Amino acid sequence: MSSTYKSQLISIIRKSSSTFAGIGAAFLMFLFLASIIEILLGAYNHNITSGVEELIYYSLLEDAKFFLSLVFPAYLLYVLLSIPVTRLAFGLLKLIIVIFFIFQFILLFYFNTTLVLLGSDLFGYSADEIVQTVGSSGSIGFLPVLVLTLFIGVLILTINYFSKKIQWPLWFALMIPSISLSFILNGGESKFNSPRLSNEFESNLIKNKSSSFFASSYSYFNPDRFEIDIYADNYAKDYGNDGFRKATYVDESKFPFLRLDSESDVLSPFFRSDERLPNFVFIIVEGLGRAFTNEGAILGNFTPFLDSLSQKSLYWKNGLSTSGRTFSVLPSVLGSLPFSENGFNEISPSVPNHLSMLNLLKSKGYTNSFYYGGNAEFDGMANFLQKNGVKYIMDEDTFPRGYKKIPSNNGFSWGYGDKELLRYYLENSAKLDNGSPRIDVILTVSTHDPFIIGEKEKYRKLFRQRLKDQKVDESKYLDYEKQYSSVLYADDAIKNMISEYEKREDFENTIFIITGDHRIPEIPMVSKIDRYHVPIIIYSPMLKRTEEFSAISSHFDVAPSLLNYLENNYNLQLPKMNSFVGQGLDTTKLFRNINMIPLKQTKTALIDFVMGEYHLNDDQLFRLDANMVETPIEDPDKKEEILNAFNQWQRKNSEIGNGKKIIPDSIYKEYTSN
Incomplete structure (x- = not known):
């Protein structure tokens, strides 16, 4: 490998790491923002016994766990894709984040209407049954669509600004994936249990809805989910x-x-x-x-x-x-x-x-x-x-x-x-x-x-x-x-x-x-x-x-x-x-x-x-x-x-x-x- 190629490769990794840091910061910020919106919406529409500040605090902790479980694998994939085509990697990651938040808001609005976490049960219904249930509930109307549209618009602008206008130092860009790797290797997801709140509604309200959906789906499709004790x-x-x-x-x-x-x-x-x-x-x-x-x-x-x-x-x-x-x-x-x-x-x-x-x-x-x-x-x-x-x-x-x-x-x-x-x-x-x-x-x-x-x-x-x-x-x-x-x-x-x-x-x-x-x-x-x-x-x-x-x-x-x-x-x-x-x-x-x-x-x-x-x-x-x-x-x-x-x-x-x-x-x- 020539010194010129090594230099170009290092340059690409540095630049992609900095860009990813900006994207990651925007993702985490809007993940927090979505949770704050959800807690305020839940407190407005339903009776809560815990304080709003307490619920927001626990909800942000759940988001942080979800974020740390994703950052390192996402960082590796982004850097690898950036080596051949940097613009493709950037556009693809931005598209994935937009799709993620659309899905997150669908789960959020669904829970706010039904008070049920949507999980693998989605796979148990036909398309007609899903359309009937969601359509009749009114969980996706004009106001939710408007809020989501504004949210996605500001999200895209923020991602562009954070990743292109701000030069993130290399130490910071590498620190977050490193923390994520340590979190994954030490089983952080299982060590930091969700708090037990006063009722099921509030316990579910603070959960990251996408994380719950993915966990439920994994359990459903896992062929070894029945761990039968030999005794x-x-x-x-x-x-x-x-x-x-x-x-x-x-x-x-x-x-x-x-x-x-x-x-x-x-x-x-x-x-x-x-x-x-x-x-x-x-x-x-x-x-x-x-x-x-x-x-x-x-x-x-x-x-x-x-x-x-x-x-x-x-x-x-x-x-x-x-x-x-x-x-x-x-x-x-x-x-x-x-x-x-x-x-x-x-x-x-x-x-x-x-x-x-x-x-x-x-x-x-x-x-x-x-x-x-x-x-x-x-x-x-x-x-x-x-x-x-x-x-x-x-x-x-x-x-x-x-x-x-x-x-x-x-x-x-x-x-x-x-x-x-x-x-x-x-x-x-x-x-x-x-x-x-x-x-x-x-x-x-x-x-x-x-x-x-x-x-x-x-x-x-x-x-x-x-x-x-x-x-x-x-x-x-x-x-x-x-x-x-x-x-x-x-x-x-x-x-x-x-x-x-x-x-x-x-x-x-x-x-x-x-x-x-x-x-x-x-x-x-x-x-x-x-x-x-x-x-x-x-x-x-x-x-x-x-x-x-x-x-x-x-x-x-x-x-x-x-x-x-x-x-x-x-x-x-x-x-x-x-x-x-x-x-x-x-x-x-x-x-x-x-x-x-x-x-x-x-x-x-x-x-x-x-x-x-x-x-x-x-x-x-x-x-x-x-x-x-x-x-x-x-x-x-x-x-x-x-x-x-x-x-x-x-x-x-x-x-x-x-x-x-x-x-x-x-x-x-x-x-x-x-």
């Missing part, structure tokens, strides 16, 4: 250790979840006998969280009718949904089915043979129907229902004239509101009644972002009056007026529907099951478990006594209990083996949990596991109390035990859809054919 089978293989329910698995090598039926009928003591097979009406309420439902709700009671109904019902106040989104509710409630990779409905190329209340009871003469105000194709629901032989799938495309749709938002609408949906159900189900017993499944939509309801002013006034009646600090609720108003609207819609149904002849022979698919995320979560904490209500004139239960039960437990009740009281022959995840509702009045319950936060994030009185969320362990208030604890041995049990379950879950079956074909054919 995992020592923990709950038969779910019989330490007081947990025991399950006897038949052939896990071929059918991961196939087990002998528990045959535990806990509902018969509460019901009077009847010669006629009962009808089942499932009312699954979008976003119905326990945090604002019924007596003792941590955020106050905004469902006066459901509160009164639960007092005439079997009521599980510590119910758990199985996911933080709607995608799992039908398979979980109706079939107690595992999730597979992106939700049971999304198993490719087709949903595998399985048992559920729908197909098992169809073979016994039941007529099944599904009512939804939106598009039943969303989340693969129609796919699941068709696989289960549901003849009547009534969604927005089937509503006749005379029904009013939810007003559009940005040209998008979720369909028909709850009052219209339940009115349609009452009118249509009466026409479809052919004298056979029925399973009707109703999924509501009004309590979904953007929370547009009919009679807006009426329910706004009811909301304000509700605040006064409960004597709460109104300032903590007014930012969420449209959310709480929609809950009151949904509660009223159910009240009207039940009131009308009571006039029907078949009311005396009907069992209603009411629950939420998950908790509304747009009202800040008070804890990690809050996302899944929902009421489970079984109401019927067939009840001979009512009760409230404190024991934890989940959506996985609903179908097994209802089927065992039918089998023991109506001589229905049902299979002695199944692949249900749950083993039945727990009718213990005292607080306890004898179940192991996996909870899938999004289609791609299976990070929660409840085992006994403990809740494992990602890498954090919590202890639950009788009111489902959780406290973070440090117990390495207990954490390892729960993690091993969780990993074992995840391993089995991942095998579904990858060649292994849910149920033997012989059992499926015998018990689901008419």
